Amino acid sequence: MDFDFSDEQKMLRDEAHRFLGDVSSFASIRRHLETGSAFDRGLWARLGEMGWLGVAVAEEQGGLGFGPLELCVLNEELGRCLAPVPFFSTVCIAAEILKGCTGAAAARLLRRIVGGQAVVTLASAERSDWNFDIATRFAGGKVSGSKTLVADLPGADALIVTALDADKEPLLLLVDALANGVMRTALQGLDALRPQAHLVLDQVDADVLARGDEARQLLARVHEQAAIFAAFEQIGGAQGALDMIAAYGQQRYAFGRPIAGNQAVKHKLADMLVKIELARSNAYYGAWSLEAGPAERPVAAAAARLSAIEAFEFAAEENLHLHGGIGYTWEADCQFYYRRSRLLAVSLGNAAQWSQKLLAGYSRGI
Amino acid sequence: MDFDFSDEQKMLRDEAHRFLGDVSSFASIRRHLETGSAFDRGLWARLGEMGWLGVAVAEEQGGLGFGPLELCVLNEELGRCLAPVPFFSTVCIAAEILKGCTGAAAARLLRRIVGGQAVVTLASAERSDWNFDIATRFAGGKVSGSKTLVADLPGADALIVTALDADKEPLLLLVDALANGVMRTALQGLDALRPQAHLVLDQVDADVLARGDEARQLLARVHEQAAIFAAFEQIGGAQGALDMIAAYGQQRYAFGRPIAGNQAVKHKLADMLVKIELARSNAYYGAWSLEAGPAERPVAAAAARLSAIEAFEFAAEENLHLHGGIGYTWEADCQFYYRRSRLLAVSLGNAAQWSQKLLAGYSRGI
Amino acid sequence: MNVQDTPEEARFRVEVRSWLQATAPEFCKDLPADRSGIEYAARGQDWQRKKAAAGFAAICLPQTLGGRDASPMMEVIFAEEEARYPLPVGPLTSIGVGLAVPTILAHGTPEQIERFVKPTLLGELLWCQLFSEPAAGSDLAGLRARATRDGDDWIISGQKVWNSWAHVAHWGLLVARSDASVPKHKGLSYFLLDMRTPGVEVRPIRQISGESEFNEVFLNDVRIPDCCRIGQVGEGWKVTMTTLMNERVSVGGESGTLPDVRSVLGLLQTLEPELQAVYRMQLARLAAQEQGLKYFRFRLLTQISRGEMLSAVAGMGKLVYANLLQDLSSLALDIAGTAGLYPETASPAMAAELKKFHDGYFWGAALRIAGGADEILRNQIAERALGLPGDIRVDKEVAFSKLPSGR
């Protein structure tokens, strides 16, 4: 039994923890928000230099040649510090799709991602998300359609777009974000640190990355993987919220002693830790399933998501609450976890969808 | 605004509280259980003498001529002391059905109930309950069929039986429990204080009490009423459990002080009270709807049930838990509320059914 | 068991209704869009004057003070009817009428009563409450603003927070520490502060929602004449309790601008049927709470109508509502999925609904803290309604200056 990350992976986590602790703070997040830019380009460049953008990309494609477990580790740390970079869109989704595609265009773009020269995002949501129940059409080398919510679109250089051809065959297309006919409209939402935009494509040049069943399966696999990565991000956020209130609860005095000495407070913090450790355990299993094979993956992803949603939501709500009045002010940092926990709770499907998936997996007898 | 029971009704409650406090204790419940008899006949006779069995029956039928609100009040007190009498079956269901029937047989039986000479119960459950999706048939004055779970059947003198005639027309029938062809099999269940039995009817003489739409509507109305009465019973039980642990928490010392001084304990007791007061408020509205008319009744019943289930279950579980080891012993009385809360949670339909009903009512726009 | 008015209440309601019908619409017209500005406050003062003239400014007060000596239920009825109109009411005037007036009546000198009560009822004086501090919220008696005697004056230094309307109020209700050498509850004194006094600086607080409904108030060597002290020196806590006892029992939820179960049900119907069902148990539980709160309020109103004192359990209204609001909003945002976080992508009607859930998500968090945090209310219910033991207190007998205070 060695149900844990390897020493190397833990070293990467510690390194990420230290590095992000140095360069990304709530103060830097606030400065970034004031600039109004799509993401923190300076930090993104640093991540590229450190190799993080290609951590799970093969060495022959310019990456470090590690696997999904390293992405888990990095997502946890990025989730904790809420760094405003398009890591999830570009590295955990787009690059993972490109890795599954053959062809020179995919390989070229992957190299640009690894080198920090391209931010890439998946544009798939229309009526719903992560499927081919879509109206976007591809014909004669041009794609037209619109996508409702595209994460990190404002700063993207290239897009992976889901579409159907004339025979309603599924396609994954590659589109240059600066091409003629690409229209992006930034959206105001609950979590400004992860900008989303509306996308309209009007007769835009596009290359085919994958088609047919291959495209369908690739999308489904990346969706499941992404759920597990997201669980790590949520666990990082939940742990960040717990650490914040544990520290505050020790230094904030009321009735002559630290508020964390009250059972009403300390038992709530114990519950936070319990929820986080359950979620972490499920996420570990999810991580294991990323390497071990697809049979366990749907249930592992669903259990990881459900418990991570619960852990992060509880930690974020009660962190804010236990800070008292100050927690409700803009100057306090509680809001960032409060917003992010809500965003991540619905990213990639809401609790009802994951509940269905988990129980369906149980019934099939995993 | 006078959203409260009347002074007379409160006097009845206080009187019931005193009377039951004198005659029905956990000690007397235990003695009753050891006798193995179906119910406490001595107590039942006393209830008859005090007029409780006809409290909601018109004076011309031998009753006291009050209404359903008086039944609410009595159910709360009976729920608190868990008195082993067939009050709910006989007075809250059977008598309420008989009040809605014309005909001499119904009137005669009602008089016998009021006088304490008849325990009567409704036998309706087959595949499901409280409907006419049943196999029991009535032809040539005889009824045949079987009913899975009949509350208080072991001690019943007469039965009200749901059946269909040859044209599949719904019927409510009156059957003498001692008639030829009536077979009862007592069942072992979670709550021995409210005995249930299996019923088989083989060509048993029966009188028709009501038929067709009249029978259907009567059954539906009594079901809704019963839900509201049951909510009061649950609130009485929940309050009994809260009172028990509040007293114990003050007298049980650990770490040099009463355990109820710990926030972990006192906040839980505060939550019990909050749940009880919410349930009580909904039950009051339910009580009001019993008199005010049928439009609000489904939603009122559903809200009352859901909150009463939650309040009683929480109070019963945590009462046992906070007693510590002693709470888990047979000699402690926590078990009686623990068992009863589970029984009442599913009597008259489980939480899912009441949830559907409540939201359906909201959607209709009550 | 009756949810209708008594005959007397019904008569009063009719009177109020017809007066409002004739009077209110004019005051609802063309209200400034900025609901926190000076112009809006002026409109609120106008309306208060109008109410006072008609004898509705202080329904429970004696007629000699401009009231009508009526029961608290009549005040509830007036408020219910008034709430049917989008009038410029709320803390703007109620801090003065509902908190300052009863406090001054209970503890003030005849001169103070003469000077402040009528002008407040007439809408001439607007008030703010200067109680909470950055380091004294749940533990209000741990406040640190210093009051130092200087001849006939007091000099106040400190910082107050969560002060609604401090930026337009004429006067403030202020509690400060006049003696740090005695235990915390014993060294407080209570003052009325003219907000135009030099050294008073009011700054808006930016909330997590981005809005600013509250202020913080900095007091830099602010001079208050001793004639503006209420109650004895060192007895400020007693006066403070009078103010706090008058904070109205509110169960909220009456506002159409905040989410309720019906609005979540509307949203739920946009999902496919099987997913709808998955959310139904949770939503039904919240619905039973919402209903329970409504009828709990009916029971409180019945007590008020009978002139009975409300028990400590009345405080559960805010406790339940605040959590319900947060839970409902969070559930709604879960049902709505990612698109729900970006209202502008929806139809205008749906966008307005979604905006409501966003507001509820933030405001629910605020309500769980404001006016007695969840934990404080549970303590109160446990101790006052159930008679359970108080917490062990290490700060009761110690001089305030000797208490540990963290950072």
Next chain:
Amino acid sequence: MNVQDTPEEARFRVEVRSWLQATAPEFCKDLPADRSGIEYAARGQDWQRKKAAAGFAAICLPQTLGGRDASPMMEVIFAEEEARYPLPVGPLTSIGVGLAVPTILAHGTPEQIERFVKPTLLGELLWCQLFSEPAAGSDLAGLRARATRDGDDWIISGQKVWNSWAHVAHWGLLVARSDASVPKHKGLSYFLLDMRTPGVEVRPIRQISGESEFNEVFLNDVRIPDCCRIGQVGEGWKVTMTTLMNERVSVGGESGTLPDVRSVLGLLQTLEPELQAVYRMQLARLAAQEQGLKYFRFRLLTQISRGEMLSAVAGMGKLVYANLLQDLSSLALDIAGTAGLYPETASPAMAAELKKFHDGYFWGAALRIAGGADEILRNQIAERALGLPGDIRVDKEVAFSKLPSGR
């Protein structure tokens, strides 16, 4: 990230498996139906002797003591493999092997070690634990059983509860108060009690489920020679902690006789589809907990496998499992409706399932209390894993005899 054994662990597992295959079936045969009687205990002793002979009785102990000096992970592996057979194991032997032996090894004299360790490992001596009292559960150090010195002996009077196997045990681990004039933790002493001593009276406790898995033990002027004291006089609390630290970290849930999510899902399928969906969110949350517990246990095993100390958070396993068991059972009984409360009305297969939920409904309640109640575990996690402040204690510095004790 690997859920498989290390090569060394795998080799050991193969060894254990083949030994069990050859040995265990004989010991599983014709076990007496009464799982708490003397005959069953004798069978347990036989099995313990067999294990000892093969070197599996004390896997982590030095070879000189009859162990094999192996890692705790090997002990886990043996237990996992042993659990595949319905053998007469459990507290019957583990109280002696798992609690008495390490306690005596840590604090006993050479004579005591000589006298008790080997016979216990060989199954000759069965043990029970005499710690809890009616008035000392969560607050174990508040125990009242008196130990009075009398020449070379001690005389013990008091009452102990929750003593598994006390009715067949040869010896008991006993802690009693030798000095009530000092603070509670300082006046305790620890003894080994020969259960055949006059004055020891064992009575079964009837549980709410109607079963009797535990006893209470009355000690009426029971005489213990001083040579059976473990540790110094007044240092009984230290010895007690050693015993408690050895209580195995258990996350339970491995028993097929208790409900799990799969069994509730089976039950759910008997409902009509729309009602099924209504229960699904709640059940999925419990399923995510069940899965989380399983993989949490994998993480603990990994730590054990590496020879690391388990952190205080390990205690959450029991906390989560006990609540999950109660919640799952209660949910199942809700799904099953009234009929579910009367198993005999169902088919035999369904009746067995329902019986499981009844058991879980009672046993979940028991588990939330036993071996550290929910509240005690939350305190431990908060204080030890998160480093938060301890509760204010009024009983730490006061002589035990001066402490208030309620009734």
